[in-house]
Amino acid sequence: MAPEIKYTKLFINNEWVDSKSGKTFDTYTPHDGSVIAKVAEGDKADIDLAVAAAKAAFARNSEWRLMDASQRGRILNKFADLVDRDCAYLAQLETYNNGMVCSLANVFIGGSSATIRYLANLADKIQGDTIPSDGDTFTYTLKQPVGVCGLILPWNGPIAMFINKVCTALAAGCTAVVKPAEQTPLTALALAALLKEAGLPKGVLNIVNGYGETAGVALTHHPDVAKISFTGSAEVGKLIQQAAGVNNLKRVTLELGGKSPLIIMDDADLNIAVPYAATGVFGHQGQVCVAASRLYVQAGIYDKFVEAAVKYAKGIKIGNPTDPTTQHGPQVDDVMFKKVLGYIEKGKQEGATLLAGGKRVGTTGYYIEPTVFANVKDDMTIAKEEIFGPVQSILKFDTLEEVIDRANNTNYGLAAGIFTTNLNNALQFSKHVESGTVWVNTYLVFGPQIPFGGVKESGIGRESGLQCVDAYLEVKTVTMSLPKKF
16 A cells, blocks of 8 residues: 655745745655656745745854754654654655665664664754963863755655755754655655654755756855755766855865775685675665675686575576565666666676576566676776666686785775685775775665765765764864963
């Protein structure tokens, strides 16, 4: 049964409003491509209203700015309670709009309240320093919220990204304008309603649905926005970084794409490595920025690993994402569906060996079989470009030194992994691979305590972890003259 869709308007100043233009756009379910709601379509005029509301809520004498930090934490903890209360509905809505299989959605949403509580408990832990400055002076620092933040969400994990970005900004004392991805606006609106119920003051959080080229551009160029946090493609991230310097100098956090290498050494336990490698690239239909999309297997076990990987891929159950037994659902929309199939064709044309999958499933919706290519070379398109789909490319290597250099031969640097029983292999790889995250004998491990972000074209800054609020704070230095005598 389809979940009830309760919110389709814009959320500005704690009110549900139509867009100024009166326009709406369709949002779909990727299961069969059918329209499930018409959502208000915001543009520059609506962004201007939302930013004005957020700016007013950030004023020196506003309720939000005068609120104790501990009270901000209590509001976020109340929000966590409400997410727990509505977790089944939120997971169902995520599956319906995003195509995430319900078993995965339940895991994500079930863990969301822990992330909220972690960030809530940081709200009153933001502290400056006292500094022993020279002369008859006393110096200390204040850490203060940067101001209005523009938070731009991706479509692949809307709830997780909303909670990470919004709760971090609010814990720091900022106000926010959120632009959800146009493919998946529904859960952001549902979460905004819960924050209002939790007692968030007017204007502190605002949601403007719309397209990147209209609402997104207006948000990134707005002179009253002090910071942008964006998760998405490297191409768009570069445009956002440029836009951030047009009308003012916005602070920018970018979590962008990846082409993550996963290394399987000869000594790895294949009973562990094969399932992890498959989950690393097929999980959520490959629509994960840290997908293990370059799988390097050492020559001594290459053929054995490929045989096991193909068998595993063929055993994955494909179907309606609302079925709790389904392991593999649809791509998010027709654009991504066609893009992934195009990469599969490119792999075949360039000489990779297709051993599993590679085709559409059914005649409706955006389903693609888990696909395995062997004999992939580093210069092939499927080994160089981010596919964002269920395509496992298996490459062969001989030595650790060789594979580290090959793993680093990319503009990306989001994540990497290695499976080995040799501690020296693990330590050397972790030290020399160019990535923001390294997993050893595991993959796709996240947590609110764990910093996350990339190097090179995979991004700027870190989310999660103790220091995550620093990206939403300014350090102010105060120096006071002391009397010569006392």
